[in-house]
Amino acid sequence: MRQSLHASDRGLRCFFDKSLSSGVGHAAGNVLGRVHYGHGSASALDQGTPLLSVHMAGPGTDPFTEVWVTDRPVRAGARGDLLYAEDGEHIFCATRVPARDVYRDAVHEAYHEAFALIAGLGYTRPFRMWNLVGSITGGNADDMEIYQDFCVGRAKAFEEWSDRIGPMPAATGIGTLSPGIDLYFLASRDGVPQHLENPRQTPAYNYPDRYGPKSPSFARATYLRGTGGDPDTLYVSGTASIVGDDTVRHGDIAGQCEVTLANIEALIGAENLRRYGVEHGFRLTDLDHVKVYVRDAEHLPAVRARCAEAFAGHAEVAYLNVDVCRRDLLVEIEGICR
Numbered sequence: 001m002r003q004s005l006h007a008s009d010r011g012l013r014c015f016f017d018k019s020l021s022s023g024v025g026h027a028a029g030n031v032l033g034r035v036h037y038g039h040g041s042a043s044a045l046d047q048g049t050p051l052l053s054v055h056m057a058g059p060g061t062d063p064f065t066e067v068w069v070t071d072r073p074v075r076a077g078a079r080g081d082l083l084y085a086e087d088g089e090h091i092f093c094a095t096r097v098p099a100r101d102v103y104r105d106a107v108h109e110a111y112h113e114a115f116a117l118i119a120g121l122g123y124t125r126p127f128r129m130w131n132l133v134g135s136i137t138g139g140n141a142d143d144m145e146i147y148q149d150f151c152v153g154r155a156k157a158f159e160e161w162s163d164r165i166g167p168m169p170a171a172t173g174i175g176t177l178s179p180g181i182d183l184y185f186l187a188s189r190d191g192v193p194q195h196l197e198n199p200r201q202t203p204a205y206n207y208p209d210r211y212g213p214k215s216p217s218f219a220r221a222t223y224l225r226g227t228g229g230d231p232d233t234l235y236v237s238g239t240a241s242i243v244g245d246d247t248v249r250h251g252d253i254a255g256q257c258e259v260t261l262a263n264i265e266a267l268i269g270a271e272n273l274r275r276y277g278v279e280h281g282f283r284l285t286d287l288d289h290v291k292v293y294v295r296d297a298e299h300l301p302a303v304r305a306r307c308a309e310a311f312a313g314h315a316e317v318a319y320l321n322v323d324v325c326r327r328d329l330l331v332e333i334e335g336i337c338r
């Protein structure tokens with residue numbers, strides 16, 4: 001049975017369930033966690049596994065559920081505000097920071113708790129993180145942009161934990177439609193993550209301080225070498241129209257799409273991967289489970305058309321109409337290659 005599976009059907013994998021059923025019954029594998037990109041925010045253990053619901057679907061986009069599955073048996077639990085599920089090699093962990101005036105301390109605490117949980121259970125290698133931030137470019141009670149406020153708390157947690165959990169992995173930091181911050185993470189026990197930078201972009205952790213008092217804590221991508229027969233997987237961070245550290249093609253949605261796609265091509269291509277000892281590269285048509293974040297609803301048709309050309313016909317692609325982490329960014333794209 002196992003031999004007859006395609007490589008992409010083995011190991012830790014995800015799919016987008018657009019059927020609107022939040023059930024887990026039809027998933028081909030054991031469910032490690034689900035993230036429902038819909039109309040409300042909540043988190044709970046549901047049918048024995050973590051379910052994080054985030055308010056990110058709007059009038060011009062369809063709700064969907066990202067479902068993470070594995071072949072191994074899963075054990076789920078809750079600790080404090082954290083929900084998690086583990087399969088002996090991977091852990092999925094989710095939490096929510098409720099709306100508040102200033103976020104940094106609560107974000108630091110949430111990250112600290114998550115790192116303590118995953119490291120305590122032996123999953124010391126985070127390889128992908130999602131940070132879903134309400135009013136991301138709005139101001140907090142101290143008049144600091146909420147994304148910058150968030151970055152301060154996250155950076156402090158990484159400074160304290162990097163000796164135990166290694167370098168910063170691939171991530172997404174994106175807007176949502178309700179106040180508060182939803183976080184979900186994936187980490188491995190034995191699989192060794194290789195974190196990648198983009199030759200066209202300044203590493204985000206080296207951005208100059210004009211973007212905020214603490215630079216964002218993430219790598220441009222993480223290549224996870226599978227263990228025990230799992231395939232290798234490349235997790236591509238949320239990528240936008242940034243060259244060096246500058247936003248380029250201001251106000252030009254077609255231009256920002258081209259720069260974003262060119263950035264991803266350079267990141268996942270053979271030349272860049274060879275720098276990290278990975279012997280083969282990927283193309284845009286290898287990208288799957290793609291999320292495309294579009295700031296302005298009026299740009300959705302143009303972005304959908306360009307993405308339909310760029311990605312493989314069989315790729316799962318979901319669109320969300322939400323703010324990006326800089327006001328001048330109109331579009332952002334992430335995905336997974338294997």
Ligand SMILES: C=C(O[C@@H]1C=C(C(=O)O)C=C[C@H]1O)C(=O)O
Nearest residue numbers: 171172173216218237238240242
């Ligand atoms: C678009 C960028 O950053 C965004 C913010 C991230 C974060 O703070 O975790 C990660 C990737 C992107 O979603 C960028 O700086 O290029």
